[in-house]
Amino acid sequence: MQRTHTCGQLRAEQDGQPVVLMGWVNRRRDHGNLIFLDVRDRTGITQVVLDKEVSNEAHAKAEAARSEYVVAVKGKVRRRGAGLDNPNMPTGQIEVVASELLLLNEAKTPPFSPAEDAVANEEVRLKYRYLDLRRPQMQSNFALRSRVAMAIRNYLVEEGFLEIETPFMTRSTPEGARDYLVPSRVHAGSFYALPQSPQIFKQILMISGFDRYFQIARCFRDEDLRADRQPEFTQIDLEMTFPQQELVFRVVEGFLTAAFATAGIQLTSPFIQMTYDEAVRRYGIDKPDMRLPALTDLTGELTPELREQLKIEQRLPVIGFVIPKAGGLSGTQRRALTEEIRTGFGDCGLDSLDVARLKTNAAFATLANAIESRLAAEPTLEGGVTPEDLIIVVTPKLGTPEKWNYDPQWIWKRVGALRLELAKKFADKHKLFDQTGTANDFKFLWVTDFPMYEWNEESKTWDAAHHPFTSPHEDDIKAGRLTSDKGAVRALAYDIVLNGTELGSGSIRIHRKDVQAEIFRSLGMSDAEAKERFGFFLDALEYGTPPHGGIALGLDRIVMILAGASSLREVIAFPKTAKAIDLMVDAPTPVSDAQMRELHLKIASRS
RNA sequence: GGGGACGUAGCUCAGUUGGUUAGAGCGCUGCCCUGUCACGGCAGAGGUCGCGGGUUCGAGCCCCGUCGUCCCCGCCA
Numbered sequence: 312m313q314r315t316h317t318c319g320q321l322r323a324e325q326d327g328q329p330v331v332l333m334g335w336v337n338r339r340r341d342h343g344n345l346i347f348l349d350v351r352d353r354t355g356i357t358q359v360v361l362d363k364e365v366s367n368e369a370h371a372k373a374e375a376a377r378s379e380y381v382v383a384v385k386g387k388v389r390r391r392g393a394g395l396d397n398p399n400m401p402t403g404q405i406e407v408v409a410s411e412l413l414l415l416n417e418a419k420t421p422p423f424s425p426a427e428d429a430v431a432n433e434e435v436r437l438k439y440r441y442l443d444l445r446r447p448q449m450q451s452n453f454a455l456r457s458r459v460a461m462a463i464r465n466y467l468v469e470e471g472f473l474e475i476e477t478p479f480m481t482r483s484t485p486e487g488a489r490d491y492l493v494p495s496r497v498h499a500g501s502f503y504a505l506p507q508s509p510q511i512f513k514q515i516l517m518i519s520g521f522d523r524y525f526q527i528a529r530c531f532r533d534e535d536l537r538a539d540r541q542p543e544f545t546q547i548d549l550e551m552t553f554p555q556q557e558l559v560f561r562v563v564e565g566f567l568t569a570a571f572a573t574a575g576i577q578l579t580s581p582f583i584q585m586t587y588d589e590a591v592r593r594y595g596i597d598k599p600d601m602r603l604p605a606l607t608d609l610t611g612e613l614t615p616e617l618r619e620q621l622k623i624e625q626r627l628p629v630i631g632f633v634i635p636k637a638g639g640l641s642g643t644q645r646r647a648l649t650e651e652i653r654t655g656f657g658d659c660g661l662d663s664l665d666v667a668r669l670k671t672n673a674a675f676a677t678l679a680n681a682i683e684s685r686l687a688a689e690p691t692l693e694g695g696v697t698p699e700d701l702i703i704v705v706t707p708k709l710g711t712p713e714k715w716n717y718d719p720q721w722i723w724k725r726v727g728a729l730r731l732e733l734a735k736k737f738a739d740k741h742k743l744f745d746q747t748g749t750a751n752d753f754k755f756l757w758v759t760d761f762p763m764y765e766w767n768e769e770s771k772t773w774d775a776a777h778h779p780f781t782s783p784h785e786d787d788i789k790a791g792r793l794t795s796d797k798g799a800v801r802a803l804a805y806d807i808v809l810n811g812t813e814l815g816s817g818s819i820r821i822h823r824k825d826v827q828a829e830i831f832r833s834l835g836m837s838d839a840e841a842k843e844r845f846g847f848f849l850d851a852l853e854y855g856t857p858p859h860g861g862i863a864l865g866l867d868r869i870v871m872i873l874a875g876a877s878s879l880r881e882v883i884a885f886p887k888t889a890k891a892i893d894l895m896v897d898a899p900t901p902v903s904d905a906q907m908r909e910l911h912l913k914i915a916s917r918s
Numbered sequence: 919g920g921g922g923a924c925g926u927a928g929c930u931c932a933g934u935u936g937g938u939u940a941g942a943g944c945g946c947u948g949c950c951c952u953g954u955c956a957c958g959g960c961a962g963a964g965g966u967c968g969c970g971g972g973u974u975c976g977a978g979c980c981c982c983g984u985c986g987u988c989c990c991c992g993c994c995a
Contacts, residue, residue: 338955345952358955378945397955420946423929427944427956431929434987487995507995534994535919765995778995878988889988 312383312413319355323404326390332357332407333415335445336380337426339373346373348409350382351426353450358397358406359384369412378426379418379442385411433880437894440885452882456870458573460527463547463866466566472523472549477512479505479529484844487778488532491542499911505531508863510778511848513550514820517859518851525549527866535889538878539812539868542891546815547869550861556803556819559862560584560757563807563815567869571753574873582755582807590758591720595630595727597761600811601754602743603734604689606632606726609704612681620674621664627707630726633686637701637737642668652705652729661725664704703733731811744810746875753872756808763787763800764833772835773797777804779830781818782860788826793833807864809872817862824852 314333321330334352346361361373376382386409397403423431425445430436436443443449464474483490483504490504506512508530516524528548536542547566551559564580571578583601590597593605610628618625640648645665652663669679682704687695696702705726738744746752763783764773775781783793787800803819821827827849831841842849870882880886887893907913 338957340954340957341951342954342957343951345954347954347957349955356955360953362952364952392953395953395955400955403955420928424945427929429930429944432925432987434925435929437987484995488993510995532994535992537994538989540994775995781995888986890986892986894987 312385314383317354318350318352318357319401321357321388321402321405321407323390325388326405328388329386330388330407331383331385332359333383334381335418335425336376336378336382338378339376341374344370346370348373348376348382348384348412349426350384351445353454355401357402359386359412360389360406360408361412362408365408366410366412369409372412372414373409376412376414377418377420378424379421379445380414381416381418383411383413383415384409433888434894437880437886437888440895444884449881452870452874452876453884455574455874456866456882459570459870459873460866462569462573463566464527466569467523467525467549467562470523470562470565472525472551473521474526475516475521475524476526477506477509477516477528481506481512486775488534491531491533494910494912496909496911507532508546509548510780511845513548513861514780514859515848515851517550517552517820518854518856523549523551524861528863533891536887536891537889539871541867541879541883541886543887544879544883545866546863547866548861548863550859552857552859554819554858554860556759556805556860559817559819559860560805563862563864567755570869571750571873575748576750576753576873578750578753578755582757584757584759586760587758587762587801588760591723591727595723595725595730596811597758598806598808598811598813599756599758600731600734601691601756601808602810603730604633604635604686604691606630606723606730607686607689609682609685612678612685617675617678621706622709624707624709627722629704629706630723631682631686631702631704632726632730633689633692633696634701634703634730634733634737634741635692635743636699636741637733638697638699640667640701652703661722662706662708664706666702666704701733701737703729705729752810754810758806758808759804760784760801761804761806762798763793763802763804764797766798773833775830775834777802777816777818779834780820780827782821782826783830793829797833803860805862807862809869812868812872813865814868815862815864817860819858819860822852822856822858824849824856827852 312331315331318332318334332350334350337349337351337356339349340347344363348359348361349356350359361370363370384407386407388405389408391404391406421442422435422439423442425442430446431443444453468474480493480503483492483502484507488507490507493503493505495501495503509526509528513524513526526548528546529543530546531543533542534540549562551562560581564578564582568578568580585593585599587597590599593599595606599605607630608628609631613621613623613629615625623629645667649663649665652661666679666682669675683696683702686692686702692700707722734741734743762776763781765776767774782803784801784803787793792800804816805818806816807814821830828838828841831845832838836844867879867882871877871879874882876882885893885895892898
């Protein structure tokens, strides 16, 4: 028996047609001499009718059928009678009257039903991943993922990019994330590393003259996980020769537009841009969520006298922001929130003003009104500030936090974090995170001019903020800032941000050996050390390296946001838990002593 | 490495101040039912209250430890 149609395919037009369907029993409704089987495959569900008067034998088999049995149905499509349509399902105008039913396979009673909308806890879902993946929501997530990847491939190939694979077993680089290591059997005591990204290879491909490269590449990082971080993840990695950064942006906007179109979302490009400094100043974070109103600097609204009265530190900024529709709190609720903020900032010396209360006090009413009108200027608050909105004004208490001295952005970052925390807390009220199915749900943003260096408080050194192959701004090199003022050096590095999630980052690379060597030196790496770690790369730079640059975007994150999911596990078929365990296959596991010996390994302690 | 939430039937969860025999819905099993589509009706089975220890006359509930899942900080060039 050969399947003729899928379970999501049949419509009224096929009335009377003989068909063979195959799939899983989604539900069975037994009415005695009449049994309904809902048969499911990844395309949908079709109601099959087993009538004892049509086939006694088929009906008997249907009596034995249970949830998740795999069945084959031979029968005829029938337009349902008047009043029997089910408008809730695409195939609801028809049913298949079975003349023959085969139970292709039985199924144990599943621990949870793929037919239920309610989801089981993640532990069970991950253990029985094959059942979880049968759920229509998951099927649609992976169909979406496939379409997105295909659209991106097509777009990039059209634009002249070549898809080229790079090794999974490569050389460990101590910079950046922790490596996953693969012990060598042939070379005792030596290890390959799984790539954190194909960074160096793609640059070598540019030196090799491939002009435009891309790859949908698996990357591996042995760091602690989050909802949006898995130990292995997939990047859309690309690199091109002779690009201005704007050209990279156009390519990315192009393939994202193509990708989102597969989900029926029509994006408009170019995406807006903002420098890193601006992002931190206006949003307190390098990946602003543009669905929410920005931070507003209210410092100018407070005279020294007012600060004095309100016990506010004179040297530091006063920062306000609005959470739309989260207002109207009672006095008790406001006091609780104020207290929460105060303790949340702990030893940082920050406090907040209760604007609603200020308003009721004649001495401060002018200030409160001024604050309100300043906040209302924020463009995302089209209707101005209303009593429905929640106003937060963060003030530094008397006594200066030490951090201010070396990181002037610190207070902005803290308030930016508070803005996100409160936005999350009041998501039900402002509904700005809800998906409406339009391009409006997706706020893209380019963040440019990242700092080249980052002060590492622990080791008291300057580290590369992006990676050490990133080109600094020409001006900053010329001005000698690589040595004199590292904190002020801007890189030709950029991030693409979607709804507050970093989708990807890239840069224009260094293509001259002298500059590369200088950067290594500026990072405290001696020439000998640089040669030891990146000698092959420095060599390659000497054989006619074209200017080049690129970017890498997290495919998993793109699909996650597009699918409206809140965890990567919803869009990765076989993901790992927060402790990097695969609950289905049970990995990792210890290996046999024989394997260990072969790899010249010994476990120091199993404590 | 640190903080937080959760863990009770196959699943989702309730379980009062520590007090008799630990409950509900769904699912499951059996019987009945020819128009259901979350079918319905009747009957029934199903529990190491994550695990270990402690307090107590008595612990699902309190204490200590531990394991697991999730979220966050650190970390993630």
